[in-house]
Amino acid sequence: MALKSPAAERNKEPILQVLKEVLKPQDEKQAVLEIAAGTGQHAVYFSQNLTHLTWLPTDCDEKYLKSIRDHIEAASGRCFNVQTPLLLDVTINPSNWASGKLTNKTFDVGLFKGSGYYLKKGGLLITYGPYKLHGIITPESNVQFDNMLRQQNAEWGLRDVDELEKLAKENGMQLEKMFDMPSNNKILLFRKD
Template sequence: MNIIHCAATRRSAMANKKLIYPAAERNKNPILSVLQQYIRRGPNQILLEIASGTGQHVTHFAPYFPHVTFYPSELEDRLLDSISAYSQEFQNIANPTKIDITTDYHTWPGNVFHEKSFDYIFNACLVHIAPFKCAEGLFKNTGQLLKTNGIFFMYGPYALNGLLYPESNINFDQNLRSQNPEWGIRDITELKKLGNMNGIQLFEMIDMPQNNKTLVWQKVDC
C-alpha cells in the first residue's frame, strides 16, 4: 500500500466520522455574525467552546478569526471523533478535550485550563437539553476561566421572566420535559442569577432566527 493510498484511506475514514446536525448548519452563519461584533482584533486570543457538538460550529468560525485559537470540547466520544474529523486541517483549532461541565475545571485534562485564561467562551444549545446542574457548572467554570472583561456567548431558546413564546417554543419545551423532566428551556432570569453568583453580567440579548437568542455576558471583577 503506497503513501498516497494510505492518505486517501485515512481521509475517507475521518470523513466517515463527521456527524451532521441540520440545526448547526442553519444557525452557524447567524451566530458567526454575532461573534464578529465582539471578537476583538489582536494576536494570541483563545476561545473555549463548551459542548461543541459535531464540530460544525468551530470549523465554520475558525477561518474568520485566524488570530484566535479555538479549544473545542465535548463529553461523548462519538462527538469528539466528529470534531477531530472536521478540524484536522485547521491550524487554529486545538484537539478537542473531553469535558464534563458539572466537574471543576481543575480536573479537566490538558494544560490550558487556568484561572482567567480565556478571552472568550462559547456555548450553543446545551442548557435546555441537560439537567440544571449543567447550567450551574457552566456558569461556575466560566466565571473562573474567563479573563476580566472576557466575553461569554450563549446561544439557544430561552424564556424571559416566566414567559415563553411563540407556541413552537412552548411545544419544544413540553417535548423536552416529556423526554426528561430535568430538561427544559431555561429562563434568562434564572441564568442571570447564576451569572451574578459567578461574576458574569448579561449585557446584551440578541434575537436570532428560529426564535432563538444569543446572550452576551461579560466577566467583571467581584
C-alpha cells in the same frame, strides 16, 4: 465519519456575524473554549472565519469528539487555529474539569461556575439557543421543545434569562447584551467582572 447537523448548518452564518461583532482582533491572540461543540461544524467554520482566535472545541460525548476531529481533518490545513478537541463535562465541579471528578451540579450551574472560575477579567461567556423571557416561552415551537426536554429529564428544559442573569452575577459576570437570532433563538453575552 464527520457528523452533520442541519440546524448547525443553518445557524452558523447568523452566529458568525454576532461573533465577528463581539470578538474583534486584539493585540494578543484570544482563546475560545467551545463547550458542547457537537458535530464540530461550528468549530471549523468559525475558526476559518475568525483567524485571530485560537479555538478549543470540547464535548462530553466521545462520538462528537470523533466528529469534531473528522471535520478538522476534512478542512485539511484551513483550520490552523483549532486545537485537538477535549472531553469536558461542565456538570462537574469547575476546579476538577480536567480531572473528571463528578459532583451533582446542574448543567447551568456547572457552566456558569466554570466560566466564573476560568474566565479572565473582561472575558466573555456567549450562549446560544431558545430561552424563557421573564417566565414566558414563545412561540409554540419553543413550548413544545421545552416539553420534549422535560419529558426526557425533569431537570431539563429552557432556562429563563432572569435565572441565568442571576447565576452570572453569583459567579462574577454580568449580562451585557442579548441578540435576537433566527428561529426564535437568542445569543446571550455575559462579561466577567
